[in-house]
Amino acid sequence: MNKKIVIIGSGASGISAALGFEKKGIVPTILDVGDTNKKTCNVSGNLYDYRKNNELFDLMIGENLEGLSNILNGTSLPPKLTSPMNNYIISDHKEHSPLKTSNFSAIQSFAIGGLAAAWGAGLYRYNESELQNMPLRSASLNPFYDALSKEIGISGQNDDLAPFFGNDDTLLPPVRLSGKAEYLYKKYSKKRDKFNKNGIFIGYPRIGVLTKNHKGRDKCNYSNFETWLSDIPWVYNPAQSLNRLIKEDKVIYRKGIYVESWNRKNGKIIINGKNISDNSPFKTTTDNLIIATGTLNSAKLILSSKKDTLTKLPILDNPLLQIPVFLPSFLGSPIDKSAFGMTNLNLIFKSPENGTTLQGSIIELTSPPRSVFFEKFPASSVMNLKLIKMISTSLLAMFLYYPSSKNDAGSIRLNKNNELEIVQKNLILDKQPVKKIVNALFGMGALTHPLIIEQSMQGYAIHYAGTIPMKSKTTSDYESSPDGELHGESGIYIVDGSSFSHISSKNLSFTIMANSMRIADKISDKVRRN
Numbered sequence: 001m002n003k004k005i006v007i008i009g010s011g012a013s014g015i016s017a018a019l020g021f022e023k024k025g026i027v028p029t030i031l032d033v034g035d036t037n038k039k040t041c042n043v044s045g046n047l048y049d050y051r052k053n054n055e056l057f058d059l060m061i062g063e064n065l066e067g068l069s070n071i072l073n074g075t076s077l078p079p080k081l082t083s084p085m086n087n088y089i090i091s092d093h094k095e096h097s098p099l100k101t102s103n104f105s106a107i108q109s110f111a112i113g114g115l116a117a118a119w120g121a122g123l124y125r126y127n128e129s130e131l132q133n134m135p136l137r138s139a140s141l142n143p144f145y146d147a148l149s150k151e152i153g154i155s156g157q158n159d160d161l162a163p164f165f166g167n168d169d170t171l172l173p174p175v176r177l178s179g180k181a182e183y184l185y186k187k188y189s190k191k192r193d194k195f196n197k198n199g200i201f202i203g204y205p206r207i208g209v210l211t212k213n214h215k216g217r218d219k220c221n222y223s224n225f226e227t228w229l230s231d232i233p234w235v236y237n238p239a240q241s242l243n244r245l246i247k248e249d250k251v252i253y254r255k256g257i258y259v260e261s262w263n264r265k266n267g268k269i270i271i272n273g274k275n276i277s278d279n280s281p282f283k284t285t286t287d288n289l290i291i292a293t294g295t296l297n298s299a300k301l302i303l304s305s306k307k308d309t310l311t312k313l314p315i316l317d318n319p320l321l322q323i324p325v326f327l328p329s330f331l332g333s334p335i336d337k338s339a340f341g342m343t344n345l346n347l348i349f350k351s352p353e354n355g356t357t358l359q360g361s362i363i364e365l366t367s368p369p370r371s372v373f374f375e376k377f378p379a380s381s382v383m384n385l386k387l388i389k390m391i392s393t394s395l396l397a398m399f400l401y402y403p404s405s406k407n408d409a410g411s412i413r414l415n416k417n418n419e420l421e422i423v424q425k426n427l428i429l430d431k432q433p434v435k436k437i438v439n440a441l442f443g444m445g446a447l448t449h450p451l452i453i454e455q456s457m458q459g460y461a462i463h464y465a466g467t468i469p470m471k472s473k474t475t476s477d478y479e480s481s482p483d484g485e486l487h488g489e490s491g492i493y494i495v496d497g498s499s500f501s502h503i504s505s506k507n508l509s510f511t512i513m514a515n516s517m518r519i520a521d522k523i524s525d526k527v528r529r530n
């Protein structure tokens, strides 16, 4: 085992660190629970053609009724995580790390690739103003955004959203718009100046979805299976990079290991854990420990190592509104079988008055199950089914994200039973922007209404951050330096969302990844010098 550098976790942050070490010719060891207990279903062609000739029970419901888990268990998992094929991504999380939550929806992944095995792959660069509350400059992230973009293959366009997302020369062509998304985009483009004056901007998303074959992975075939499977080649999953690194002997990957804590002996960092297969103890030493276990698990690992059951750390997530967007002119139209069933467009609202910036992801619904709407309509079950069937071909959904900082943070602590406890207060969101967005959508021929807009429980955005804020000068045990080092813990680095003391309304993972790669680059230089 390469004892110089150990990364814990194979998710977006862990693999980005490994890619940083690859650039410097250093071979790290990755320790990971790394569940791969994936079910398979041999699908082919297009979802809508496939379903004509095949039984869908295995793909959509599953022998353990995973597909109905929200209805049966009263949970609110995103559709991708209720797919039986994707259940491995979160299946053992309660056994590995029990959670107690109040007013916060929390999920952890112990899978190979982590939560990104189920993500929407919206990959956005933070600009300078979004980093202003952190000792991190966009110029120091840019080379790593670029390098990751080349590894991942990000599609998009330098359009009206370039002032928010940045101009990016590495982009692949954008994903083809669905009929409804194209309609909306055309309506926006016709009156662009008026919308822009009111702070509304629409353009293509930046997504880790291939529109050209890239690094041995096939381009998107518009088959609508994206919700149902996690190993679709055109949607980036960190496991794809991990597999390449393993094949090229650029990492040593040890899966089946749950890391519980670290301590120190004779100047070495000792990592303590267990082998998942038989619960036998696991121990190893290292000079540099990179914590990439995801914000929630990192909090647990750090608090456990410090044997601290008293401290409450802050926890952030983007407050989220789910906005149904109804396009009456599509009522009664046939289903758009070859649409791309994930994010088609982004809407940015930038308040002309105070500069508040919110980001909306406009999502096509041809891939997710229609059952997600089942409880959203007010009628009887039978009526609701009819309604869903009638209007689903004329619906889009917009996820509208708000920024988050310590003022609206929840708290997370480790209790004496080794459970993470997360408590969140109710957040009242500024709804002024919503009115403006609703009006703007109306001007584009799309209807929605504040009464059918739902504020998700905090945590539902799954953009966890903020537990170990990055500070230019650290003073507490639960802060990290600009180079990711945990205060008072030489050689221990945090590279996941934990160190983000403030999150903008953009999905944060690409910035976590660039920051992780940047920290790995710094550590490589240090290791080389020594």
Ligand SMILES: Cc1cc2nc3c(=O)[nH]c(=O)nc-3n(C[C@H](O)[C@H](O)[C@H](O)COP(=O)(O)OP(=O)(O)OC[C@H]3O[C@@H](n4cnc5c(N)ncnc54)[C@H](O)[C@@H]3O)c2cc1C
Binding pocket: 008, 009, 010, 011, 012, 013, 014, 031, 032, 033, 034, 035, 078, 080, 081, 108, 109, 110, 111, 112, 113, 114, 115, 116, 117, 118, 119, 120, 121, 122, 123, 124, 257, 258, 259, 260, 292, 293, 294, 295, 297, 301, 461, 462, 463, 464, 496, 497, 507, 508, 509, 510, 512
């Ligand atoms: C449905 C869904 C959609 C999403 N969409 C987007 C999106 O479009 N854009 C975006 O930016 N973000 C999105 N996210 C969020 C994004 O997936 C996460 O921010 C990101 O994956 C976090 O990566 P991570 O590596 O920090 O942590 P995780 O993904 O949580 O990975 C943690 C890794 O550490 C390992 N691990 C954990 N604890 C231990 C331990 N104690 N010992 C050993 N190994 C351990 C796990 O096995 C896993 O490999 C989405 C998430 C979901 C679920």
